[in-house]
Amino acid sequence: MTSSAFMYLFLAAAVAGGVGMLALRHPIHAAVSLLGTMLCLAAAYAMLGAHLMAVFQVIIYAGAIMVLVVYIIMLLDLGSDDARAFRSVKVFVGIPAATVLVSVLARLAWHRAAGTEPRPGLLSSIGDPAAAALPEGFGTVASIGRDLLGRYVVPFEVTSVLLLAGIVGAVYLTGRDSAGLKAQGNAVGEGKGTGDGGQAEGAPAGGEEFAA
Amino acid sequence: MQASPSNLLVLIPLLPLVGAILNGVLGRRFLKPAAVHTIACGAMAGAALLSWAVFFQLVGMEPEGRALSQEVFAWIRIGSFHADYALWVDPLSAVMCLIITNIGFLIHLYSVGYMQGDPSYYRFFAYLNLFVFAMLNLVMGDNLLVMFFGWEGVGLCSYLLIGFWFSEEANAVAGKKAFVTNRVGDFGFALGTMLLFAALGTVGFQEINHQLAGAAPPSKGLLEAAALLLFLGACGKSAQIPLYVWLPDAMAGPTPVSALIHAATMVTAGVYMIARLNGLYFHAELASQVVLWIGAATALFAATIGLVQNDIKKVLAYSTVSQLGFMFVAMGAGAYATGMFHLMTHAFFKACLFLGSGSVIMAMHHEQDMRYYGGLRKFMPWTYRTFLVATLAIAGVPFFAGFFSKDEILLWALGSERGHAGAWLLASAAALCTAFYMFRILHMTFWGEYRGLPPERLHAHGHDDHGGGGHGGDGGHGHGGGAFVPKESPWTVTVPLVVLAALSAVGGFLGLPAGLLGHHANLLEGWYEPIFAHSHVSLQHAFHNPGAEAGLMALSVAVAAAGIALSFYLYRTRPALPGELAKRFAVPYRVLLQKYSVDEAYEAGIIRPILVGSREVLWKVVDVVAIDGLVNLVGGGLKALGRGLGRLQTGDAQVYAMWMTGGLTVAVLVTIAIL
Amino acid sequence: MIPLAHLVFFASVLFVLGALAVVLRRNVIVVLMGIELMLNAVNLSFIGFSRYFADQAGHVFVLMVFVVAAVEVGVGIAIIVSLFKLRHTVSIDQFDQLRN
Numbered sequence: 010m011t012s013s014a015f016m017y018l019f020l021a022a023a024v025a026g027g028v029g030m031l032a033l034r035h036p037i038h039a040a041v042s043l044l045g046t047m048l049c050l051a052a053a054y055a056m057l058g059a060h061l062m063a064v065f066q067v068i069i070y071a072g073a074i075m076v077l078v079v080y081i082i083m084l085l086d087l088g089s090d091d092a093r094a095f096r097s098v099k100v101f102v103g104i105p106a107a108t109v110l111v112s113v114l115a116r117l118a119w120h121r122a123a124g125t126e127p128r129p130g131l132l133s134s135i136g137d138p139a140a141a142a143l144p145e146g147f148g149t150v151a152s153i154g155r156d157l158l159g160r161y162v163v164p165f166e167v168t169s170v171l172l173l174a175g176i177v178g179a180v181y182l183t184g185r186d187s188a189g190l191k192a193q194g195n196a197v198g199e200g201k202g203t204g205d206g207g208q209a210e211g212a213p214a215g216g217e218e219f220a221a
Numbered sequence: 222m223q224a225s226p227s228n229l230l231v232l233i234p235l236l237p238l239v240g241a242i243l244n245g246v247l248g249r250r251f252l253k254p255a256a257v258h259t260i261a262c263g264a265m266a267g268a269a270l271l272s273w274a275v276f277f278q279l280v281g282m283e284p285e286g287r288a289l290s291q292e293v294f295a296w297i298r299i300g301s302f303h304a305d306y307a308l309w310v311d312p313l314s315a316v317m318c319l320i321i322t323n324i325g326f327l328i329h330l331y332s333v334g335y336m337q338g339d340p341s342y343y344r345f346f347a348y349l350n351l352f353v354f355a356m357l358n359l360v361m362g363d364n365l366l367v368m369f370f371g372w373e374g375v376g377l378c379s380y381l382l383i384g385f386w387f388s389e390e391a392n393a394v395a396g397k398k399a400f401v402t403n404r405v406g407d408f409g410f411a412l413g414t415m416l417l418f419a420a421l422g423t424v425g426f427q428e429i430n431h432q433l434a435g436a437a438p439p440s441k442g443l444l445e446a447a448a449l450l451l452f453l454g455a456c457g458k459s460a461q462i463p464l465y466v467w468l469p470d471a472m473a474g475p476t477p478v479s480a481l482i483h484a485a486t487m488v489t490a491g492v493y494m495i496a497r498l499n500g501l502y503f504h505a506e507l508a509s510q511v512v513l514w515i516g517a518a519t520a521l522f523a524a525t526i527g528l529v530q531n532d533i534k535k536v537l538a539y540s541t542v543s544q545l546g547f548m549f550v551a552m553g554a555g556a557y558a559t560g561m562f563h564l565m566t567h568a569f570f571k572a573c574l575f576l577g578s579g580s581v582i583m584a585m586h587h588e589q590d591m592r593y594y595g596g597l598r599k600f601m602p603w604t605y606r607t608f609l610v611a612t613l614a615i616a617g618v619p620f621f622a623g624f625f626s627k628d629e630i631l632l633w634a635l636g637s638e639r640g641h642a643g644a645w646l647l648a649s650a651a652a653l654c655t656a657f658y659m660f661r662i663l664h665m666t667f668w669g670e671y672r673g674l675p676p677e678r679l680h681a682h683g684h685d686d687h688g689g690g691g692h693g694g695d696g697g698h699g700h701g702g703g704a705f706v707p708k709e710s711p712w713t714v715t716v717p718l719v720v721l722a723a724l725s726a727v728g729g730f731l732g733l734p735a736g737l738l739g740h741h742a743n744l745l746e747g748w749y750e751p752i753f754a755h756s757h758v759s760l761q762h763a764f765h766n767p768g769a770e771a772g773l774m775a776l777s778v779a780v781a782a783a784g785i786a787l788s789f790y791l792y793r794t795r796p797a798l799p800g801e802l803a804k805r806f807a808v809p810y811r812v813l814l815q816k817y818s819v820d821e822a823y824e825a826g827i828i829r830p831i832l833v834g835s836r837e838v839l840w841k842v843v844d845v846v847a848i849d850g851l852v853n854l855v856g857g858g859l860k861a862l863g864r865g866l867g868r869l870q871t872g873d874a875q876v877y878a879m880w881m882t883g884g885l886t887v888a889v890l891v892t893i894a895i896l
Numbered sequence: 897m898i899p900l901a902h903l904v905f906f907a908s909v910l911f912v913l914g915a916l917a918v919v920l921r922r923n924v925i926v927v928l929m930g931i932e933l934m935l936n937a938v939n940l941s942f943i944g945f946s947r948y949f950a951d952q953a954g955h956v957f958v959l960m961v962f963v964v965a966a967v968e969v970g971v972g973i974a975i976i977v978s979l980f981k982l983r984h985t986v987s988i989d990q991f992d993q994l995r996n
Contacts, residue, residue: 012897013897013898016897016898017898017902020903020906021906023906023910023940024906024909024910024913027909027910027913027914027933028913030913030917030926030929030930030933031913031916031917031920031921031930036923036925036926039923039926039929040925040929043929043932043933046910046933046936047936050936050939050940053940053943054940054943057943057944057946057947058947059943059946059947059954059955059958061955062939062943062955062958062959065958065959065962066939069962069965069966070932070936070962070965073966074932074965074966074969077969077970077973078925078928078929078969078973081925081973081976081977082925085976085977085980085986087923087925087986098876099875099876099879099919099920100920102879102880102882102883102919103879103882103915103916103919103920104916106882106883106885106886107882107886107912107913107915107916109886109890110885110886110889110908110912111908111909111912113889113890113893114889114905114908114909115905117893117901117905118901118902118904118905119901121899121901122899122901122902139948140897140900140947140948141948141949141950142950143947143950144950147950147952148952148955152952153952153955153956153959156952156953156955156956157956157959161953161956164956164960165956168959168960168963171963171964171967172963172966172967174967175966175967175968175970175971176970178967178970178971178974179970179971179973179974180974181974182971182974182975182977182978183974183977183978873988873989874988874991875918875919875920875927875988875989878915878918878919879919882915882916882919
């Protein structure tokens with residue numbers, strides 16, 4: 010029972026973090042809020058038997074990705090969004106759509122969990138499974154490692170190609186200026202490149218040079 | 222009839238096509254005139270030689286299986302509808318091929334002299350070759366669609382060549398008139414083809430004639446209608462009432478064109494078509510009656526107009542219309558072989574006459590009015606001699622080509638089971654007129670005293686008739702401006718004349734009267750025998766003895782002699798009389814001179830109402846208000862819609878995402894509602 | 897252990913929040929974070945199903961999503977930096993090059 014209560018607590022906290030990210034004007038506040046969500050989710054993963062995933066969630070998401078985001082926010086020295094942040098026609102479509110969606114899903118989840126049906130239909134044939142008993146070593150590094158290099162080795166390798174592409178893309182996109190600047194003998198040209206709009210306009214030539 | 226395959230056939234139309242393409246594409250920039258006419262005449266000579274080869278191959282075959290065919294490529298195959306591009310040469314089309322390629326070659330040769338110095342020399346030969354290609358498709362086609370392709374092709378070339386000197390409006394208008402008039406006929410042809418397909422399920426000539434051989438066909442009404450519609454097409458192409466009006470105007474084209482297209486070959490397409498579909502017309506008795514009467518009426522009608530025309534080419538044009546009427550009389554009377562016989566002899570003498578007139582016109586500085594001619598005999602001996610022979614042939618003087626064929630037609634018009642004394646009377650009257658107006662040409666052009674051109678006409682014609690082209694000294698136009706002496710044309714002109722005159726003289730012996738000299742005397746009838754075997758219309762019983770035929774023959778000789786004598790009396794003995802007669806009978810003379818005002822009647826009765834109706838109703842009401850309104854409404858509506866939707870494309874990715882979210886919500890709701 | 901339906905419900909709420917961030921926020925970096933939140937919501941449901949069906953495939957898939965998220969953030973941030981260099985703003989309504 011306690012574990013259930015904690016579960017609800019973590020999930021509610023995750024949702025609260027999401028709301029915070031959505032609502033807070035300053036990007037740093039939003040980022041920290043999202044960080045909270047991710048940590049809560051890591052706890053939820055752990056309670057769901059996915060210990061390795063919980064660890065990855067903390068290391069990769071909270072540790073790497075969010076730090077990168079926060080770093081960029083600070084690097085670009087971004088302030089709060091102005092008051093126009095929410096004053097848009099998008100609000101009039103987005104908020105009602107979200108409300109309707111959430112309320113419908115809530116009703117569905119409620120009925121499903123309670124074992125009642127809003128009305129008989131196809132969904133009822135799926136049923137709400139009781140949690141299965143976990144096999145030995147479920148979610149451990151060893152068993153997941155075996156899966157990754159066994160059954161799922163091809164997707165695993167393809168993922169590495171994806172990572173490589175991401176790295177190349179990121180380097181290409183940000184490295185254009187420094188490549189151009191290197192040609193001028195200035196190795197530490199980042200600040201200069203940022204400040205110099207004209208340099209950025211002339212970037213394609215440098216980009217090609219880099220690609221070559 | 223089973224045909225032997227032959228790979229030669231496709232070369233016959235292909236050679237002129239290649240010539241046309243070469244001259245048409247390269248002629249303007251890269252080819253000298255000598256190269257142009259070498260290519261064109263070479264292509265024609267090749268086609269002519271191949272035609273002879275094919276002809277002799279046919280001669281060497283058994284009469285029952287005397288046919289060659291070649292399936293060049295599969296053209297249209299939809300379900301049971303098969304129309305391949307296939308060629309078929311049997312005795313009928315072989316003769317047509319020979320006429321087209323050989324006379325075509327002679328006329329090409331003639332054109333070398335006639336068109337010399339024309340700035341569009343290459344264009345002329347390209348069109349001429351293209352015409353021959355289309356005409357060969359018309360006669361060699363194995364089915365109605367290939368024939369229709371050729372049919373339209375010759376129409377196109379006719380249009381292009383009539384308006385060859387298009388910088389003068391009258392020529393362009395004449396070309397347009399020919400084209401539009403032919404459209405009416407072609408419409409009938411197309412409808413007839415479709416109807417025939419509906420009735421018999423095929424458009425192949427062999428299948429059609431095979432199905433119709435023997436017992437009477439089931440759907441006779443459909444066949445009659447198809448035959449009538451196809452005859453409408455023939456009326457357009459072969460210039461019969463009511464669609465003959467374009468042919469006299471078609472004389473605006475260069476004279477070789479008039480000879481080749483508007484006398485020897487294209488205008489006989491209608492006759493050939495009926496001969497080709499003899500099975501159909503054999504069963505379509507009503508349509509045959511229509512053919513007979515239309516032919517007879519046209520023969521006389523055109524001949525009477527020809528009596529009073531002063532333009533030498535106009536007279537020949539009406540003569541052509543009239544002679545075509547004779548051929549249709551034969552077709553209507555069921556004498557298909559006889560009609561084809563006259564087609565052939567007519568091709569000889571009419572081509573010769575046209576080319577002779579062209580020679581005269583060239584010598585006379587492109588003056589076509591016979592009132593300025595006279596006494597040309599001593600200036601142009603060869604032109605005169607050949608013209609005389611051809612005139613004797615067309616007038617029906619015994620033992621010349623036209624005598625045998627015309628006599629045969631008159632016999633059938635009266636004596637056939639389908640003939641009628643009225644039709645015979647009309648045709649005989651036409652024969653009388655023919656003899657008269659042809660000798661009138663001789664009197665006015667070659668005999669008597671040379672009247673000469675008045676200087677102002679000389680000047681007027683010196684330049685504009687060739688579209689401003691500088692034609693050289695060849696052909697005897699001295700550009701001195703003052704008195705000039707007509708000169709005989711060069712050899713390229715006279716050689717074709719001599720050949721054609723020889724054919725006009727002896728061509729008739731191919732079809733000696735069978736009734737008098739026995740069945741074997743008529744070579745052509747025996748040659749055509751396998752084609753028309755199942756469409757045999759016989760003579761009435763009374764005409765089965767030689768006496769009847771001999772009597773009729775004597776009568777037609779008398780008729781011709783009367784016409785000739787009348788012309789001598791009017792133009793030699795009492796030269797003043799024609800003028801007096803014209804004054805005394807002013808009204809009929811005027812009517813004839815105005816060509817019965819048919820053009821004006823068409824103008825007032827058909828063209829003007831259509832024009833006015835089109836302008837006032839179709840354009841101003843239907844088009845502007847209804848169609849444009851509808852189009853504008855649709856267009857405007859879509860434009861407004863587009864403008865509205867265009868506002869959605871803001872370039873703001875978030876808005877796109879917003880719509881996606883909205884759509885996702887709807888999708889979820891719908892899914893839940895359904896499941 | 898809570899019912900699977902509740903878990904999925906929380907996951908979908910998180911997803912909707914992320915989507916709203918993508919749709920509504922003007923700051924490109926927050927939009928990027930919205931995408932991350934959506935990915936996390938999907939991960940949550942993967943892990944939940946994996947637990948309830950005792951099937952480790954869900955874990956493997958989550959790992960893949962981690963990779964995709966990492967790559968996406970890496971490239972996304974690179975794009976943002978480039979755009980910022982060009983326009984000196986991270987406000988999404990300044991970027992309407994998709995028009996026309």
